[in-house]
Amino acid sequence: MSRTLRLAVIPGDGIGREVTAEGLKALNAALPADTKLDTVDYDLGAGRWHRTGETLPDSVLEELRQADAILLGAIGDPTVPSGVLERGLLLKLRFAFDHHVNLRPSRLYPGVASPLAAPGDIDFVVVREGTEGPYVGNGGSLRTGTPHEVATEVSLNTAFGIERVVRDAYRRAQARPRKHLTLVHKNNVLVHAGHLWKNIFDRVGQEYPEVTTDYLHVDAATIFMVTNPARFDVIVTDNLFGDILTDLAAAISGGIGLAASGNINPSGDFPSMFEPVHGSAPDIAGTGKADPTAAVLSVALLLEHLGLAEQATRIHDAVAADIAQRSAAGPRTTSQIGDALAERVAG
Amino acid sequence: MSRTLRLAVIPGDGIGREVTAEGLKALNAALPADTKLDTVDYDLGAGRWHRTGETLPDSVLEELRQADAILLGAIGDPTVPSGVLERGLLLKLRFAFDHHVNLRPSRLYPGVASPLAAPGDIDFVVVREGTEGPYVGNGGSLRTGTPHEVATEVSLNTAFGIERVVRDAYRRAQARPRKHLTLVHKNNVLVHAGHLWKNIFDRVGQEYPEVTTDYLHVDAATIFMVTNPARFDVIVTDNLFGDILTDLAAAISGGIGLAASGNINPSGDFPSMFEPVHGSAPDIAGTGKADPTAAVLSVALLLEHLGLAEQATRIHDAVAADIAQRSAAGPRTTSQIGDALAERVAG
Numbered sequence: 001m002s003r004t005l006r007l008a009v010i011p012g013d014g015i016g017r018e019v020t021a022e023g024l025k026a027l028n029a030a031l032p033a034d035t036k037l038d039t040v041d042y043d044l045g046a047g048r049w050h051r052t053g054e055t056l057p058d059s060v061l062e063e064l065r066q067a068d069a070i071l072l073g074a075i076g077d078p079t080v081p082s083g084v085l086e087r088g089l090l091l092k093l094r095f096a097f098d099h100h101v102n103l104r105p106s107r108l109y110p111g112v113a114s115p116l117a118a119p120g121d122i123d124f125v126v127v128r129e130g131t132e133g134p135y136v137g138n139g140g141s142l143r144t145g146t147p148h149e150v151a152t153e154v155s156l157n158t159a160f161g162i163e164r165v166v167r168d169a170y171r172r173a174q175a176r177p178r179k180h181l182t183l184v185h186k187n188n189v190l191v192h193a194g195h196l197w198k199n200i201f202d203r204v205g206q207e208y209p210e211v212t213t214d215y216l217h218v219d220a221a222t223i224f225m226v227t228n229p230a231r232f233d234v235i236v237t238d239n240l241f242g243d244i245l246t247d248l249a250a251a252i253s254g255g256i257g258l259a260a261s262g263n264i265n266p267s268g269d270f271p272s273m274f275e276p277v278h279g280s281a282p283d284i285a286g287t288g289k290a291d292p293t294a295a296v297l298s299v300a301l302l303l304e305h306l307g308l309a310e311q312a313t314r315i316h317d318a319v320a321a322d323i324a325q326r327s328a329a330g331p332r333t334t335s336q337i338g339d340a341l342a343e344r345v346a347g
Numbered sequence: 348m349s350r351t352l353r354l355a356v357i358p359g360d361g362i363g364r365e366v367t368a369e370g371l372k373a374l375n376a377a378l379p380a381d382t383k384l385d386t387v388d389y390d391l392g393a394g395r396w397h398r399t400g401e402t403l404p405d406s407v408l409e410e411l412r413q414a415d416a417i418l419l420g421a422i423g424d425p426t427v428p429s430g431v432l433e434r435g436l437l438l439k440l441r442f443a444f445d446h447h448v449n450l451r452p453s454r455l456y457p458g459v460a461s462p463l464a465a466p467g468d469i470d471f472v473v474v475r476e477g478t479e480g481p482y483v484g485n486g487g488s489l490r491t492g493t494p495h496e497v498a499t500e501v502s503l504n505t506a507f508g509i510e511r512v513v514r515d516a517y518r519r520a521q522a523r524p525r526k527h528l529t530l531v532h533k534n535n536v537l538v539h540a541g542h543l544w545k546n547i548f549d550r551v552g553q554e555y556p557e558v559t560t561d562y563l564h565v566d567a568a569t570i571f572m573v574t575n576p577a578r579f580d581v582i583v584t585d586n587l588f589g590d591i592l593t594d595l596a597a598a599i600s601g602g603i604g605l606a607a608s609g610n611i612n613p614s615g616d617f618p619s620m621f622e623p624v625h626g627s628a629p630d631i632a633g634t635g636k637a638d639p640t641a642a643v644l645s646v647a648l649l650l651e652h653l654g655l656a657e658q659a660t661r662i663h664d665a666v667a668a669d670i671a672q673r674s675a676a677g678p679r680t681t682s683q684i685g686d687a688l689a690e691r692v693a694g
């Protein structure tokens with residue numbers, strides 16, 4: 001008996017291509033012997049848009065839908081107007097495949113320098129809602145380009161959409177040693193969306209009596225991120241607040257070069273998608289300076305999602321061991337780091 | 348000849364009352380001999396709401412309108428539902444008096460501990476838009492309290508509203524030694540509002556050829572706040588992003604106990620309002636533990652706004668001198684710090 005993992009790979013732009021290659025090395029090294037990896041590369045991103053004007057054709061979306069999972073490198077290039085690839089490709093995938101759990105763990109590995117003087121023990125996960133809020137693309141502009149222009153952006157929030165991600169966050173909190181869940185919003189100003197979040201958070205919490213909870217306004221949450229990040233265990237929050245908090249979280253725990261993410265559809269109706277939090281970094285593309293660790297850790301999230309927890313742990317351990325001797329190892333290229341990680345994973 | 352400064356004082360809740368008293372001491376010490384201070388206290392906040400159900404009666408708003416300026420302590424109490432005082436009092440004042448320039452300087456005074464390991468020379472000012480964006484209160488909820496609830500929050504952005512605050516920010520950047528202005532938004536996702544901001548930012552910039560500029564997405568801006576805050580000189584941003592960034596900015600530059608703000612109507616059609624960024628901190632109210640420095644620095648912003656730059660500088664110098672010997676001075680109460688500051692201001 002053998003299994004096949006059909007993985008759609010979207011290397012994307014800039015360093016996306018380079019780090020994805022290293023992620024695949026780690027994946028190959030981690031997969032159980034009975035699991036065959038079947039990858040298909042998809043050419044999407046700035047290059048394709050320049051050539052064809054396409055961001056994500058329906059036919060490609062249809063093919064991607066058949067995959068077991070998607071591995072994405074990074075999307076974006078300064079030659080493409082802001083928003084075109086983000087809305088037309090990255091967010092289109094997240095919305096089309098109903099990736100409502102945008103999972104972003106933060107962990108300060110021993111040996112990693114934090115910009116904080118006393119970071120403490122950083123080990124939390126942000127469960128960012130991925131299909132609602134101000135990201136829905138419900139905006140418009142009137143009298144565009146005139147002195148009388150009015151532009152709107154509508155944040156859409158549904159009880160259905162909030163409850164499922166809040167429930168997911170409680171489940172994750174319940175499974176962790178500290179069992180603490182923090183809701184982050186801004187319910188003193190965004191009262192309608194904020195109260196909906198808070199009411200659902202409180203109601204669902206009754207089903208998880210072991211999980212302790214608190215609520216923070218997003219502005220206060222940024223303060224704790226730099227004064228006491230160790231206070232966080234699981235955070236659940238809206239799409240936009242999650243975007244902001246997870247970049248900050250990445251920064252305090254060693255930088256965006258280490259931050260992994262999963263865009264998860266827990267039902268399995270659509271393939272989940274795994275990607276480093278960092279962008280395409282065109283300034284260092286092709287130089288071999290990109291750190292592939294975030295892509296490799298995204299592969300660990302992929303393995304966990306597929307139920308291969310042991311294999312995911314091997315990747316985490318490999319990363320921890322590699323990081324612990326990084327300053328001693330001296331500077332290495334993207335593929336040298338990738339090779340070293342894959343070798344450790346293979347054990 | 349003598350002038351009178353008619354100051355409306357809203358001490359508010361919790362430590363708001365305590366720190367406002369110290370702010371007034373500094374103001375009295377700073378004012379020129381020919382200027383008479385005429386203060387009227389307004390009882391607004393949690394206490395009034397509990398007694399009367401009122402947050403900001405029209406008659407009080409009318410009286411406040413006659414003032415030359417408003418000094419506010421802090422608003423809020425856990426016994427009042429979230430949003431009632433924020434929307435009904437604080438934001439009502441900001442919107443009624445068209446406080447479109449929400450000015451929030453951040454400066455790391457020598458001797459102040461930052462949570463950052465290598466903070467560098469932090470000295471920037473955030474010009475936060477104060478009357479538009481997601482703060483307009485244009486939201487609603489359908490099928491409230493049912494599993495089918497839908498809640499919206501609409502961000503409203505006008506060319507008029509953006510241009511005036513962007514122009515104000517360019518003017519401030521032009522007047523500073525480094526002459527650098529950063530626009531923060533999220534124009535790769537909130538494309539309509541974001542492009543409106545960016546277009547106006549670029550167009551107005553042509554009138555300020557000496558001011559160098561850059562653009563950052565809000566998530567990237569939080570990274571720089573902890574990795575290289577010294578890169579910032581003036582930041583201009585939307586109401587919500589400004590709220591988030593300024594709490595983070597306060598945290599990295601010594602804490603919310605030092606962060607001052609001005610809600611400014613540059614036209615002078617309505618009184619501007621000055622307030623510490625911190626909240627009412629009910630947990631330490633009445634203990635004498637509150638740091639009045641943010642309230643005192645808010646008084647400096649008030650003096651600057653009134654054209655009394657020299658007096659404002661005296662307050663800044665007093666704060667810098669006091670802070671430099673804080674660890675030596677040992678713990679002091681709110682009023683001891685306030686007395687020490689006022690004494691230094693008086694010279």
Ligand SMILES: CC(C)[C@H](C(=O)O)[C@@H](O)C(=O)O
Nearest residue numbers: 086090091243277535536566
């Ligand atoms: C590129 C952008 C659309 C995206 C987001 O805002 O979600 C990115 O910042 C992220 O966090 O994955």
Ligand SMILES: CC(C)[C@H](C(=O)O)[C@@H](O)C(=O)O
Nearest residue numbers: 188189219433437438590624
């Ligand atoms: C209390 C709240 C309404 C307010 C805001 O969000 O503007 C506060 O956080 C601030 O920054 O002044």
